Amino acid sequence: xxxxxxxxxxxxxxxxxxxxxxxxxxxxxxxxxxxxxxxxxxxxxxxxxxxxxxxxxxxxxxxxxxxxxxxxxxxxxxxxxxxxxxxxxxxxxxxxxxxxxxxxxxxxxxxxxxxxxxxxxxxxxxxxxxxxxxxxxxxxxxxxxxxxxxxxxxxxxxxxxxxxxxxxxxxxxxxxxxxxxxxxxxxxxxxxxxxxxxxxxxxxxxxxxxxxxxxxxxxxxxxxxxxxxxxxxxxxxxxxxxxxxxxxxxxxxxxxxxxxxxxxxxxxxxxxxxxxxxxxxxxxxxxxxxxxxxxxxxxxxxxxxxxxxxxxxxxxxxxxxxxxxxxxxxxxxxxxxxxxxxxxxxxxxxxxxxxxxxxxxxxxxxxxxxxxxxxxxxxxxxxxxxxxxxxxxxxxxxxxxxxxxxxxxxxxxxxxxxxxxxxxxxxxxxxxxxxxxxxxxxxxxxxxxxxxxxxxxxxxxxxxxxxxxxxxxxxxxxxxxxxxxxxx
Amino acid sequence: xxxxxxxxxxxxxxxxxxxxxxxxxxxxxxxxxxxxxxxxxxxxxxxxxxxxxxxxxxxxxxxxxxxxxxxxxxxxxxxxxxxxxxxxxxxxxxxxxxxxxxxxxxxxxxxxxxxxxxxxxxxxxx
Numbered sequence: 001x002x003x004x005x006x007x008x009x010x011x012x013x014x015x016x017x018x019x020x021x022x023x024x025x026x027x028x029x030x031x032x033x034x035x036x037x038x039x040x041x042x043x044x045x046x047x048x049x050x051x052x053x054x055x056x057x058x059x060x061x062x063x064x065x066x067x068x069x070x071x072x073x074x075x076x077x078x079x080x081x082x083x084x085x086x087x088x089x090x091x092x093x094x095x096x097x098x099x100x101x102x103x104x105x106x107x108x109x110x111x112x113x114x115x116x117x118x119x120x121x122x123x124x125x126x127x128x129x130x131x132x133x134x135x136x137x138x139x140x141x142x143x144x145x146x147x148x149x150x151x152x153x154x155x156x157x158x159x160x161x162x163x164x165x166x167x168x169x170x171x172x173x174x175x176x177x178x179x180x181x182x183x184x185x186x187x188x189x190x191x192x193x194x195x196x197x198x199x200x201x202x203x204x205x206x207x208x209x210x211x212x213x214x215x216x217x218x219x220x221x222x223x224x225x226x227x228x229x230x231x232x233x234x235x236x237x238x239x240x241x242x243x244x245x246x247x248x249x250x251x252x253x254x255x256x257x258x259x260x261x262x263x264x265x266x267x268x269x270x271x272x273x274x275x276x277x278x279x280x281x282x283x284x285x286x287x288x289x290x291x292x293x294x295x296x297x298x299x300x301x302x303x304x305x306x307x308x309x310x311x312x313x314x315x316x317x318x319x320x321x322x323x324x325x326x327x328x329x330x331x332x333x334x335x336x337x338x339x340x341x342x343x344x345x346x347x348x349x350x351x352x353x354x355x356x357x358x359x360x361x362x363x364x365x366x367x368x369x370x371x372x373x374x375x376x377x378x379x380x381x382x383x384x385x386x387x388x389x390x391x392x393x394x395x396x397x398x399x400x401x402x403x404x405x406x407x408x409x410x411x412x413x414x415x416x417x418x419x420x421x422x423x424x425x426x427x428x429x430x431x432x433x434x435x436x437x438x439x440x441x442x443x444x445x446x447x448x449x450x451x452x453x454x455x456x457x458x459x460x461x462x463x464x465x466x467x468x469x470x471x472x473x474x475x476x477x478x479x480x481x482x483x484x485x486x487x488x
Numbered sequence: 489x490x491x492x493x494x495x496x497x498x499x500x501x502x503x504x505x506x507x508x509x510x511x512x513x514x515x516x517x518x519x520x521x522x523x524x525x526x527x528x529x530x531x532x533x534x535x536x537x538x539x540x541x542x543x544x545x546x547x548x549x550x551x552x553x554x555x556x557x558x559x560x561x562x563x564x565x566x567x568x569x570x571x572x573x574x575x576x577x578x579x580x581x582x583x584x585x586x587x588x589x590x591x592x593x594x595x596x597x598x599x600x601x602x603x604x605x606x607x608x609x610x611x612x613x614x
Contacts (some may be wrong), residue, residue: 237612259575262500267507270600276514299597310577 004033007055007122010036010045010075011087022059023115032119042066042074049080055083056129057121058108061095072099076212083129085121101213105129111141145202145221147213149178156211165202165223167194182217184208189224200225213282232303248313255306258283260303266295297434300331304436309369311443318361318447322471325355325396329360332369333386336377349386358396358468364444365468368452371437372400372407372464378433379462380403395469406456416442492519494536497546498529498555502540506559508542511600512607528549533565538608541565543590545574545581556588569610573598579589 011017012392017038024034036326037054041064056078061071077085083105088096096107105125108118145162146415148156154177158170166173180190186206191199203222271277272288280288282402297455310316333349354366369386376384380402387399407415411422419435445452445466452466495518498503507603512518521536522531526549533541541559545552552572557566559565572585575596585593591610 248583256575260504263501263575264501266597267504267511267600269509271511271514274514274600276511287519349514 004035005055005122005126007034007037007056007058008045008048008054008082009036009038009040009058010040010063011058012040013060013120013257014040016087016295018372019113020118023113023118026115028116030117030119030123032123034122040064042071044076046078047079048080049075052081054082055128056105057082058086058122059084059089059104060248061099068095069098069102072102074102081133083125083206085125087277103212109349124137145219145223147173147219147221148209149179149219150211151296153182154178156216162221165192165200165221167196167198175474178219180204180207182219184217192221201228202281211324231438232459242481245313248309251305251309255302255309258302262299269295301436304440308443311440311447316364318360318364318444320361320448322357323360323362324357324396326351327358327467328358328365328369329386329388329398332366332373335370336373345380346383347373347377347385348383349388352389355390355396357471359471359473360448361444362469364447368466369398369400369443371441375433375437376400376402376404376462381405391467393473394467395473397467399463399465399467401461401463403461406461407454407458412454412456414478417451463482492517493540493607493611494519494521494538496521496523496529496532496536496538496541496568498523498532498541498547498552498586500547501544502523508603511604515604518607521537526555528566529555530562531588533559533568535561537544538568540569540571540610542568542573542603542607545572545576553584553588556590559591561575571603571606573579573603 009017009020022033024036031335037048039048043065045057045059047351048054057075058077059072061068063071066074072086084103086096086099086104086107087110088099088107090109090111093107093109096104100107105128106121108121123267140159142159143161145165146159147159147162148157150156152177155173156175158173163170163173179192184206185208186204188204189204190204192202193199201224204225205220207218207220209218210216210219229437245254250480271286271293272280273285273292307316321333329349333347336347373386384402387395387401389399391397404435407422411420414420415422416438418439420438421433421435441452448468450466450468455463456464457463497508497512497520499505502524505524507520509520512520519536521532521538523532524605525547529541529543530550541556543556547555550558552574556570556572559568559570560574569592570590571592571594572581572588573594573596574581574591576606578595581595582593592606594606
């Protein structure tokens with residue numbers, strides 16, 4: 001040790017202090033140097049300890065202002081960061097032992113004048129104290145909250161983490177009873193109420209220890225509020241996934257199961273219509289036609305549900321390849337006209353010449369166009385139009401435009417959600433949609449990393465549009481599935 | 489011997505079989521057999537020696553796919569043209585239909601006219 005050891009001797013016997021001084025000044029192989037201060041009574045000693053840090057304290061138990069074990073108690077209670085060595089007269093070792101039980105590091109018999117023994121006692125006391133401080137420091141700085149509770153149930157020691165868990169400074173906690181009933185080897189969760197009503201969940205473990213020579217309980221606390229919250233969130237996410245899966249399975253199964261009776265009813269109606277089971281009178285034909293039209297609607301809805309459940313559950317993949325925009329549009333328009341669905345309305349297509357090929361699944365895009373054209377024709381006053389144009393780096397823009405009543409602004413938000421229908425014809429007039437078409441369009445667009453948009457300029461007609469990337473252009477990362485399709 | 493095409497209709501949904509049988513009978517060109525599960529289908533097939541078997545997939549006991557395989561593997565029925573009708577997903581059903589050697593796949597709910605033209609077109613394997 002290079003630095004001199006600062007030593008406080010609290011001793012009223014000036015002669016004995018001198019003996020110690022001489023002993024300590026004797027040269028030795030350890031080359032220890034001491035700086036000695038002396039107090040002739042406890043009150044002065046405490047004052048010096050308050051003012052400066054000492055490496056060690058030599059304490060006589062019998063002083064003018066304090067006697068016996070009370071002396072060591074009063075000193076230790078102040079919690080100074082210094083080891084205390086008790087000096088005692090020959091034959092009075094029992095008091096020295098008791099003092100050590102209270103927390104003194106060592107004791108010396110006053111008659112000793114062996115320099116080496118004295119130095120060694122001081123040196124060891126300092127080293128032991130260092131070790132103890134290190135251990136205490138570890139506990140103080142530990143991430144786990146640590147509280148020592150004495151036999152009376154009062155908190156005697158609180159580390160920084162415990163202060164944080166309780167949201168209170170240790171001064172507010174020390175000498176107060178621990179808020180939960182404790183027993184040795186207890187291990188459970190507890191709720192801690194912090195100031196401002198904040199509640200925390202802690203893991204609480206209790207171990208029996210000895211604290212300052214007396215049996216006590218060490219309470220370890222781990223704040224698991226956050227962990228629990230995360231666990232709860234995880235559980236919620238799992239549950240939501242399970243429900244989604246259940247819903248998808250249900251829609252899939254129901255749609256599947258519905259198809260069989262549907263086939264039979266369709267067969268029965270076909271047999272009636274075809275006159276297989278006898279000729280129909282005009283009125284009968286009308287009724288059968290009505291059943292047939294609604295069966296078509298039901299079939300479409302079931303097919304849409306099944307498509308959507310496959311798309312939403314990620315079972316459907318886009319089989320992309322190079323597609324000619326003109327062919328995509330022409331096929332849909334031709335199908336539509338062939339089915340006689342554009343009756344009384346004008347459906348035109350306007351395709352820019354020499355458009356580049358796009359990277360798309362032709363069947364899925366046909367479904368999108370079919371849905372959009374179906375809507376456009378249904379709502380058009382007189383005209384519906386499909387356009388395709390080159391938009392440079394964005395690829396090819398497809399637009400489906402009608403001159404119908406448009407969509408009220410307040411209905412734009414959820415337009416692409418399931419079972420949303422705007423301007424549904426009243427009184428059963430005309431063709432009704434399934435409320436699933438645009439939801440399917442949105443999902444198919446997501447599979448293509450594209451977005452479908454809708455605009456209604458001054459509520460005069462609608463313009464649905466989407467851009468598909470050129471074939472061979474660098475792939476853009478797909479948008480997250482939850483991306484909202486509607487961008488009014 | 490009659491020149492009528494022999495068609496075996498197999499589905500565990502009796503109503504479906506009946507509806508289809510009514511339609512085919514009205515056509516006048518077919519001799520019709522019916523079966524309501526896989527075992528019965530195999531028995532009827534070896535008895536009737538059909539030109540065409542219209543086969544449902546999801547049935548209790550032997551399913552349609554298994555029946556199709558056995559028909560193909562049996563010397564007496566291997567020449568029958570199997571038409572699968574299913575309410576399952578199109579892509580997967582297509583693959584399975586090929587695997588079991590079916591000549592055609594019809595998705596439920598089918599159009600009777602469409603199924604009829606399929607039955608008219610397909611015939612015994614060469």
